[in-house]
Amino acid sequence: MIVTHSAELFAPLADLFRQRVLASDVLGTDDTPVTLLTPGEEKGSREARFWLYRGRQAAPYDVFAFTDRRTRDGPDQFLEPFRGILSGDCYSGYVNIERVTQGRIKFSACLGHARRYVFNAREQQPILGVSCWP
Numbered sequence: 001m002i003v004t005h006s007a008e009l010f011a012p013l014a015d016l017f018r019q020r021v022l023a024s025d026v027l028g029t030d031d032t033p034v035t036l037l038t039p040g041e042e043k044g045s046r047e048a049r050f051w052l053y054r055g056r057q058a059a060p061y062d063v064f065a066f067t068d069r070r071t072r073d074g075p076d077q078f079l080e081p082f083r084g085i086l087s088g089d090c091y092s093g094y095v096n097i098e099r100v101t102q103g104r105i106k107f108s109a110c111l112g113h114a115r116r117y118v119f120n121a122r123e124q125q126p127i128l129g130v131s132c133w134p
Contacts, residue, residue, distance in 0.1 A: 020059040022082045028054040028110065029075070029088040036068055051075060079105060089113045 021027065029052060036048035051065045051074060067074030072093035079086070079101075087108040088094060097107050 014063070017061040018063050021053050021055040021061050021063045022079075024055040024059045025084040026056050026108075027079075027082065027084065027086050028052075029086060030110070031070065031091065033070075049074070051078065053078065076100075 031049045031051045033047050034050055035045050037045050046068075047070075048066065048068045049070050051067065053063045053065065055061050055063075065074060065078045070093075075093060083104050085106050085108050086094065086097065087110050089110055090113070094107050097105050
């Protein structure tokens, strides 16, 4: 009961953060799998998602959106009012986002995710890595 009432009290603040993040010109995004408890369903739980949206200097907030599956409709709904650059991983739901949004959203690959692949390659090919990294 306390959690429910707290959520109701904080809803206006969460909505303000969401509005400010969506007013940014660049958004960072990523998703994280979580376990959704589903009593009464076959297995009793299933995988759901928390989607993080991070604003820049003008709106330095982290806003989370929850979806019960990893489909494009969740991000599409959250990003409906957004205009700008979306920086994220290569999630297939972002493929053709520029065309789908008529250019309202442009996609930019996240350098943090790209860096991971560079370091993985360096571990797999250390001889090549020596010439690339001083």
